[in-house]
Amino acid sequence: MRSASELKIGEKAIISDIDNSNPSARRILEVGFTPGEEIELLFKPVFGDPLGFSIRGTLIAVRSSEAKCILI
Amino acid sequence: MLTETDNKIPLITLLGHPNSGKTTLFNYLSGKKYKTVNYPGSTVEYSISRVLSRFEFNANILDSPGIISLIPCSPDEKLSVNYVYNHPKHGKTDLAVVTLDASQLSRQLLLVKQLIECNFKVIIALTMLDILNKKGLDISAEKLSELTGCDVVKIDGRDGDGIDELLKIIKENINKINENNVKHSLKNYDSAKIIQLYSDIEKIEKEVLFSIEPLTGENELIHIENVNKKLTVLNNYKNNGHRKIDKNTISIDRFVLHKFWGLIIFIAVMSLTFTSIFWLAAPLMDLVDTFFGNLSEIASNVLGNNLLSDLVSNGLIAGLGSVLVFVPQIVILFLILGLLEDSGYLARGAMLLDKPLAKIGLNGRSFVPMLSGFACAIPAIMATRTIQNRRERFLTIFIIPLMSCSARLPVYALLLAFLIPQDKPFIAGLALTAIYIFSILSSLIIAGVVNKFTKRIKSINDNSSFIIELPTYKKPKIDTVLKNTFKNANQYVKKAGPVILVLSLILWFLTTFPQQNQEDLSVNKISSTELVLNATSPFALINSDTIKNQNSGEENSDSESETEYDLSKSYAGMIGKIIEPVMIPLGLDWRVGVSLIVTFSAREVFVSSMALIFKVTEDEDEGKFQEGILNSMREAKNEATGQQLFTTATIAGLIVFFVFAMQCLSTVAISKKETGGWKIPILQVVVFTGLAYVMAFITVHGLKLIGIS
Structure with a gap:
């Protein structure tokens, strides 16, 4: 199964699940990354990390280690 | 628990996400006559005021920092949340008025849901309706009220539309407050619960949002003809406008968060910031x-x-x-920091620097405190409270005294004037820049070394995290x-x-x-x-x-x-x-x-x-x-x-001494307070001053060795 950290810039995906074993899972959910939502990887600045996702009409930066718990 | 505060006048707490129009509403209700107070020993501040007397009811109104959830993640958030439950001075919240950015409905309803679950009496103030309309949508306050069980009022922060209605509702609710001890707590709050709350929210969202015709010039006529269309229920709502991000923000971020241009812009912004502080x-x-x-x-x-x-x-x-x-320097630095923050750039700066900072045991969130360190280490150390991870926070506090604070500037100015002929101010400027870069590099190296040595102490609970919302670009509110x-x-x-x-x-x-x-x-x-x-x-x-x-x-x-x-x-x-x-x-x-x-x-x-x-x-x-x-x-x-x-060598030695030495009692005091012990401040004094001495010695004798006395 792929995770959001593997998306390419401009690629969209639907969240299938959140991996609860990641300690950041709760905050990830709270900011709106819930199963069924569409996300798009929009930005990957200079150092390639964190990643800028569009979710629920807003932009959220998430470290790729944390984006790993967003399964698509 | 009955305390004397139970006999107090009612307390209305304003809650809401950052940038949801909370403070604008607060200004209306308080008539801008309020005091801003820091929570004891923190940079988290709240404003408190009596509701204006012309509104004809007696209540205190509290404006707290923006939060996105009742479950805190950082020391800062923890304080804000605790005081929603029970404020040390004003007691518990009797009425929670939540500002809800209508263009961000689904994410912001979570806080409302949590507050309801927690048995708070909630009133929703819908804001940013103009932005929602720009997305071609409108919202039904009646439906939202029906589905959430809360009173809902649309307000417009620009002209105060809806404030009177909100006050009427607040007044009605204040009169209904009973002194029963309501238990406020979130039960069984786990991932499944959040997902469930969100699925409730989506159902609500689907029912309350309506699509309207896009308001482009050409379609204006059609729009008027098809007023009925306004009431078309949003069917395929997920693919609709409200899930789109502000277009301007995306186009600006194509540069600001660009692999190459992003770095150039960052360097330009920082250089401009520092040159203006000095010049x-x-x-x-x-x-x-x-x-x-x-x-x-x-x-x-x-x-x-x-x-x-x-x-x-x-x-x-x-x-x-x-x-x-x-x-003047402090004013200019805070002015620039304020403008950068209000426009939305600082969050991007933090994002840009997260990876390199994480490599040396810091966090993207260390960026803003480190930047403030160039004015004064004291507010900078207090600003580290936004860093969730304890270890990253302490390491940030540890290196902040190495940021070249404004108190060092007169010292460098004098010493450089000794070294460099007065008629060449340009070279003096360059030398000063070199000192700054030297101090930044040294602090990063020291952070890296400390990080290496303390890595083993890292506990499993120490989850390093960087999740931040990149706000929509806005013109900063100058006032x-x-x-x-x-x-x-x-x-x-x-x-x-x-x-x-x-x-x-x-x-x-x-x-x-x-x-x-x-x-x-x-x-x-x-x-x-x-x-x-x-x-x-x-x-x-x-x-x-x-x-x-x-x-x-x-x-x-x-x-x-x-x-x-x-x-x-x-x-x-x-x-x-x-x-x-x-x-x-x-x-x-x-x-x-x-x-x-x-x-x-x-x-x-x-x-x-x-x-x-x-x-x-x-x-x-x-x-x-x-x-x-x-x-x-x-x-x-x-x-x-x-x-x-005083020779070139001894003056250079003195400059190096000042780069490293921990020579500030107030910093020691604040470092002790913020880290909750003497270990870090003592380490700072011993390590930095020792290093200052050794480095100065090396500089003096190194220069002498190569023939510069």
Whole structure:
């Protein structure tokens, strides 16, 4: 199964699940990354990390280690 | 639990996401007459006010910092959330008014849901309806009220539309408050619960949002014809407008978060920030400086030639001046930080730097505190509370004193003026930049090394995290930024002021006593009255007339050696002699030692103490203060070796010393408070000062080895 950290810039995906074993899972959910939502990887600045996702009409930066718990 | 606060007047707490229009609403309700208070011992602040009397009901209204969830993630959030449950001063929240950005409905409803689950009485104030309309959507307040069970009011922050209705509803609810002890707690709050809350929210969202025709010019007519269309329920709502991000923000971010341009923009923004701190502040600092110079002159003229006059003009006014001379820099730095934050850039800066900072054990969130460290370490250390991870937070606190704070600036300015010919200000500017870059690099290397050594202590619970919302770009609200800037400047004066003032008085005492005979005192006075003061400005362009007037009429016959002899008999001199052995390896003598000792309470005192100690006697034809102090520095001989005291090597050594040394009592105090123990502040003092000494030694002798004395 792929995770959001593997998306390419401009690629969209639907969240299938959140991996609860990641300690950041709760905050990830709270900011709106819930199963069924569409996300798009929009930005990957200079150092390639964190990643800028569009979710629920807003932009959220998430470290790729944390984006790993967003399964698509 | 019944406390005395239960008999209080009702408390309305305003809650909501950051940037959801909370403060605008607060201003309406309080009539802008409120006080802003910090939660005890923190930078988290809240504003409290009585609801305006013309609204005809009695209640306190509290504006707390923006939160996205009732489950806190950082020390900052924890405080804010705890005080929603029970405020130490105003008791528990009777009525929660939540501002809800209608264009961000699904994410922001989570907080509403949590508050309802927690048994709070909630009123929803819908904001940002214009943005929602721009997305081609509208929202039904009635439906939202029906589905959430809360009263819902649409308000418009720009013209105050809807505020009256909101007040009517608040009033009704206030009257219904019963004193029953409601238990506020979130039960079984786990991932499944959040997912469930969100699925409820989505159902709500689907029912309350309606699509309207896009309001482009051409379609205006069609729009009017098809008013009924407004009521078309949003069917395929997930693919619709409300899930789109603001177009301007995306286009700006295509550059700001671009792999290459993002870095260029970041460097440009930072360079601009720092150049304006130095160059915009310079004329203002001269102004403050001249003002206090004149004040000191007036005081000494009025009070005559006695000890009291000396105390007032040299001790008191000079001390005050040395505090206030930094205010322009602090104001400019906070102004720029405020503008950057309000426009939305700081969050991007933090994102850009997260990866490199994470490599050395810091966090993207360390960026803003580190940046503030260039003004003053005290607010900077307090600003680390936004960092969730304890280890990252402590490491950030650890290295903040290495950021070149504004108190070092006058020191560098004086020392560089000694090294670099006055007619080449450009080179001095470059050298200053080099010092700044050197200090940043050193701090990063030190963070990296400390991180390596402490990695093993890392516990599993120490989850390092970086999840932040990148807000929509907005024109900064100038009045809010100005207000914050003023507040920060005020805080600086209040916090740093007394310390520096007391220190200047102590320094005055130590250099003036034990009392010598009257003649000596008058000599002492000539040299120090103006100088102590002027020494506080790095760009001191001192009014030569003042000094000349003072000097004329008094005998200038005393030679430099005689005045130095006087000083060595003072308390300051005695202390200096004790630490002389430490200074000799650096090629310096006891006189610099005294100056360095006083800097441990506040760095900027270095310049004034150098002026006092080296007894700058003004040359008639040279008006500038700095010339005077530089000349006496050039003439000074090392009392131990008889060689010239200040050389390129020893001055470079001093600069390096100042880059590293932890010479600030207030920083030690705040570091102890914020880390909850003495371990980190003591480490900072020992490690940084030790490092400063070693690095200065290496610099002095390294330069001598390659032939630069």
